[in-house]
Amino acid sequence: MALFGFAQHSGLPGILASLFLPFCAIASEPDAGEGPPPNILIILADDLGFSDLGCYGGEIETPNLDQLAEHGLRYNQFYNTGRCWPTRASIMSGYYPHQINRDRLPGWNKGGARGKRPAWAKLLPQHLPDHQSYHSGKWHIDGGPVANGFHRSFWMRDHGRFFHPRITKLDDVDQPPVPPGTDYYVTTAIADHAIKCLSDHTKNNANQPFLSFVAFTAPHFPLHALPQDIAKYNGKYDQGWEAVRDQRWQRQQSLGLTGGRLSPPERELGPPYNHPEQLEQLGPDEVNRPHPWTELTESQRVFQANKMEIHAAMVDRMDQEIGRILEQVKGMGAWDNTLILFLSDNGASAEIMVRSDGHDPQASPGSATTHLCLGPGWSTVSNTPFRKHKTWIHEGGIATPLIAHWPAGIRDANNIRSSPGHVIDIVPTLLELTGNVPNQQGNGSAPALPGKSLVSTFDQDKQIGRDELFWHHDGHSGLRVGDFKLVRTQNKPWELYELSQDRTETNNLASRQPERVKQLSGQWNAKVEQFLEQRDQ
Numbered sequence: 001m002a003l004f005g006f007a008q009h010s011g012l013p014g015i016l017a018s019l020f021l022p023f024c025a026i027a028s029e030p031d032a033g034e035g036p037p038p039n040i041l042i043i044l045a046d047d048l049g050f051s052d053l054g055c056y057g058g059e060i061e062t063p064n065l066d067q068l069a070e071h072g073l074r075y076n077q078f079y080n081t082g083r084c085w086p087t088r089a090s091i092m093s094g095y096y097p098h099q100i101n102r103d104r105l106p107g108w109n110k111g112g113a114r115g116k117r118p119a120w121a122k123l124l125p126q127h128l129p130d131h132q133s134y135h136s137g138k139w140h141i142d143g144g145p146v147a148n149g150f151h152r153s154f155w156m157r158d159h160g161r162f163f164h165p166r167i168t169k170l171d172d173v174d175q176p177p178v179p180p181g182t183d184y185y186v187t188t189a190i191a192d193h194a195i196k197c198l199s200d201h202t203k204n205n206a207n208q209p210f211l212s213f214v215a216f217t218a219p220h221f222p223l224h225a226l227p228q229d230i231a232k233y234n235g236k237y238d239q240g241w242e243a244v245r246d247q248r249w250q251r252q253q254s255l256g257l258t259g260g261r262l263s264p265p266e267r268e269l270g271p272p273y274n275h276p277e278q279l280e281q282l283g284p285d286e287v288n289r290p291h292p293w294t295e296l297t298e299s300q301r302v303f304q305a306n307k308m309e310i311h312a313a314m315v316d317r318m319d320q321e322i323g324r325i326l327e328q329v330k331g332m333g334a335w336d337n338t339l340i341l342f343l344s345d346n347g348a349s350a351e352i353m354v355r356s357d358g359h360d361p362q363a364s365p366g367s368a369t370t371h372l373c374l375g376p377g378w379s380t381v382s383n384t385p386f387r388k389h390k391t392w393i394h395e396g397g398i399a400t401p402l403i404a405h406w407p408a409g410i411r412d413a414n415n416i417r418s419s420p421g422h423v424i425d426i427v428p429t430l431l432e433l434t435g436n437v438p439n440q441q442g443n444g445s446a447p448a449l450p451g452k453s454l455v456s457t458f459d460q461d462k463q464i465g466r467d468e469l470f471w472h473h474d475g476h477s478g479l480r481v482g483d484f485k486l487v488r489t490q491n492k493p494w495e496l497y498e499l500s501q502d503r504t505e506t507n508n509l510a511s512r513q514p515e516r517v518k519q520l521s522g523q524w525n526a527k528v529e530q531f532l533e534q535r536d537q
Contacts, residue, residue: 037130037434038406039338040211041329042091042426043322045315046084046138046220047374047390049348049382050399052315057252057384059236059244060312064323065342065403071413072340072405073458076257077420077499080346082390082397082473085140087345087423088215092123092141092148094427094438094449096470098531105472105528116142120446124427125149125211127436132205134197137190137215144172150213152200154193159217160356162186162224163368180368185226187218187314191321195328202332209434210334214325219314221351221373225366229313237308240293240301241265241377244308248384256416263387263504265290265380271352272391272474278354282372283361288352290377303365308378310366339406339433341426347397348382349374350389385504393471393478393487394505409433410458417457420480422469424451447534470527479524486520494521 051057055069080087086097098105100121123141125133126149135145135153145153153172158165162185166177178184194214201210237244242265249262270288279288285303293301322342329338352373359371366372374382379389383396390397402421404410431437432453438446452464471478475490483500494517496510510517 035408036337037209038409039209039329039334040128040131040430041325041338041340042211042213043325043340043342044088044091044138044213044215045318045342045344046215046217047346047349048219048315048344048401049379049384050344050386050396050401051248051252051384052219052348052382053401055255055403056257056401057248057255059247060315060319061232062315062319064319064326068326068340068342068405069403069414071407072403072410073412073415073417074257075402075404075417075419075421075457077418077503078343078400078402079398079420079422079469079471080344080400081423082346082393082471082476084138084220084345086473088138088140089117090423091426092213093117093121094124094127094424094451095121095447096424096450096531098470098472098528099447099450099534105531122438122446123148124213124430125151127427127431127438128211128434129436130434131209131211132201133211133213134194134201135213135215136194136197137213138217139215144169146172152197154190156186156190156217158356159220160222160371161368162217162222185317187216187317187321190214190216191324194325198325198328198332212325214322216318216321218318219311219374221349221353222356222371223307223310223314223366223373224368224370225310225313226317227364227366229317230309230366232316233309233312235305236312237305237378238301241290241304241308241381242293245381245384248381252385258385258503260385260502260504261506262385263506266387267291269350269388270376271350272389273351273353275353279352281354281359282352286352286375287377288375290380304375304377306365307372307374308381310372311374311378311382313366336407337409339404339409339430342401342403343423344400346390347386347392347399348379348389349391350376350379387505388489391474391476392489393473393476394489395503397476398471398478404454404458406458412459415461417461419454419457419461419463420469421454421457421464422451424449425454425464427451428453429455468523468527470524472528477524479520479527481520481523484516484520486517486524496520 053065054062055066089097100117133150135150137156139155155169157167164178164180168175252258285300352375354371360369363369386395388394388396428451432455452466469480478487485497485499486494488494495508496517497505
């Protein structure tokens with residue numbers, strides 16, 4: 001049952017009505033020095049697109065997250081790093097992944113992309129010593145959660161099986177594989193652990209605040225979902241990806257989330273990694289380009305619509321499980337003083353591959369023996385209105401929803417924040433709210449945290465002063481300074497966009513403003529050199 005008894009959100013009447021109410025009086029800014037520090041609940045989705053939630057324009061039923069947005073804030077220019085493990089490293093450490101050996105930079109040849117963190121790169125629980133810290137779900141950072149300060153952990157290391165994972169850890173200790181044929185489902189198991197930790201918290205640590213980091217593996221591939229959840233979306237996507245994308249775009253404009261124009265589908269842009277033998281294994285109904293829906297065969301349209309039904313079911317189930325966690329927080333009497341942050345680790349994925357147990361084309365789509373991926377047709381929809389996908393640094397790869405909900409500290413409810421932010425801002429925000437300072441113990445002194453606290457944006461939509469925001473992953477690169485963004489795809493020329501006028505990156509200004517391109521590319525190169533020097537210390 002939905003937490004707030006809200007099952008339908010198409011049109012989002014409560015949100016829409018509130019968007020046109022007169023601007024309410026601004027409440028006083030939360031003061032970290034007054035009252036008890038807040039509990040913290042960070043909920044992270046995996047490969048969720050910018051528009052997949054109802055409160056961000058989607059048609060998928062997400063009533064619990066929609067209600068958090070209606071009673072909290074939605075950020076419409078918040079960024080991740082474009083990929084799972086770098087984003088998690090930044091959320092937990094407060095640093096760019098490149099500063100802590102989590103991603104390869106040009107000119108650095110001292111190990112792989114997932115090298116060991118330096119001793120000074122402490123993680124969030126170590127910065128919040130007064131909080132009891134709990135981790136549930138995906139980790140994808142070097143070292144174990146308990147070894148890095150979490151008091152309790154359910155570590156889902158098997159990312160390719162939603163029904164019978166083989167590799168899990170409880171408090172960093174290996175657990176037996178889940179046998180096939182049970183009613184086990186990973187999204188539910190992650191929520192179960194989070195709820196158990198919070199329930200035990202009330203019994204054993206009620207005098208302390210909590211930090212709960214809930215990292216779902218949904219809706220990352222493989223597309224595995226419960227049959228009853230898939231059935232809710234039967235026929236929902238038969239109209240095709242162009243029609244669904246246009247509907248999402250119309251809702252986003254009504255909600256005041258984005259402006260400009262809808263970026264056209266990039267028909268020749270396929271998955272970031274080529275696996276032709278796996279594509280053949282999936283059969284002739286799989287397509288690795290977002291071809292016009294009308295050009296697909298009837299069999300292909302059925303196959304593709306089924307994939308989006310499963311994706312929607314995974315997001316829907318995640319929202320249901322979030323509702324159970326929120327019920328637990330309310331039942332503990334902790335609701336008013338719990339800061340809840342919800343976001344995604346990267347944009348929706350165009351990847352098409354077969355891993356883990358392989359793919360049985362005769363099995364029911366979405367079941368344990370299938371291995372389907374969303375692919376570029378539907379990931380273009382999930383990332384509406386932006387271009388490109390996970391791993392790219394264009395907006396489709398790095399733009400994430402961010403919902404912030406905190407009754408005791410966010411009083412300007414049901415509003416949108418347009419200040420650009422980044423996952424490096426989460427640690428400074430929580431440090432300010434809890435009255436802590438960065439933990440700089442260890443070998444060598446820690447560089448200053450590059451992010452900025454979001455606390456000042458809780459009461460009003462204001463810009464946060466910063467020099468730049470930096471990206472680099474898989475050879476894709478980007479830099480945002482003010483409203484200008486420099487971005488390129490691997491070794492292709494730099495592109496330049498003025499995001500205040502062109503958030504969807506459809507008007508490349510590089511040829512008209514070569515001096516700005518030169519200036520910003522020099523600033524990007526200087527950032528690379530700075531990170532290389534830090535890592536050599």
